[in-house]
Amino acid sequence: MSRLISVARVLLSLTNARRGALATLALAGLFSLSGCGEAQAPRTPVFPVSGQVRVEGDSASGALVVFHSVSKTTPPASATADGEGRFKLTTYETGDGAPAGEYTVTVSLRKLVTKEGSSIAGPNVLPEKFASPTTTPFKVTVAAAPNELKPFVVTK
Numbered sequence: 722m723s724r725l726i727s728v729a730r731v732l733l734s735l736t737n738a739r740r741g742a743l744a745t746l747a748l749a750g751l752f753s754l755s756g757c758g759e760a761q762a763p764r765t766p767v768f769p770v771s772g773q774v775r776v777e778g779d780s781a782s783g784a785l786v787v788f789h790s791v792s793k794t795t796p797p798a799s800a801t802a803d804g805e806g807r808f809k810l811t812t813y814e815t816g817d818g819a820p821a822g823e824y825t826v827t828v829s830l831r832k833l834v835t836k837e838g839s840s841i842a843g844p845n846v847l848p849e850k851f852a853s854p855t856t857t858p859f860k861v862t863v864a865a866a867p868n869e870l871k872p873f874v875v876t877k
Contacts, residue, residue: 765795767818770810770863772870773802774828776847777877780806784830784847786873788863789854791823798824806872819863826859827852828875847875 770788774781784802788810798819800808809816829852834843850856859873 764813765820766865767798767812767820768863768865768868769816769818770798770868770870772808773872774806774808774875775872776830776875778874780804781828781830781875782806783832784808784828786810787827788819788824788861789827790820791825795820795822818868821863821865824861824863825854825857826861826873827854827857828859828873848877851875 772786774784774786776784781802782804784806786800786802786808788798790797796812798810798812800810802808810819811817812819828847829845830847831842831845833840835841845852850858861870
């Protein structure tokens with residue numbers, strides 16, 4: 722922290738003509754990085770979770786699957802379904818899984834649309850009840866072991 726204060730003093734001592742945006746940007750960067758050396762809170766252990774999403778019997782390629790902790794004590798885990806509708810959940814790092822516990826599972830599918838020459842996510846093409854943690858019919862328990870779930874079948 723003393724090193725951070727020393728660098729800040731040097732930047733602030735520059736003349737106004739030199740300080741400008743450079744000093745402001747440098748200070749913002751330094752303060753945003755000041756916590757990098759501090760210990761981080763321990764992560765909740767996660768376990769591999771994989772499954773599949775199907776819509777009316779077809780694979781749900783590109784569907785967003787989100788696991789919402791019922792206890793709200795762990796962060797949500799999520800994944801995007803591949804071309805066959807298969808997914809592997811991510812909580813902290815790609816494909817690491819989810820903490821053990823009870824979850825509600827939401828599924829949404831937003832096809833890309835072109836707007837003013839750019840591709841953006843369009844409206845959800847699945848029924849809205851599947852996109853809300855309070856109305857989704859999907860509920861699962863993640864065990865403290867590898868989890869291969871039964872397919873989630875979305876009906877229209």
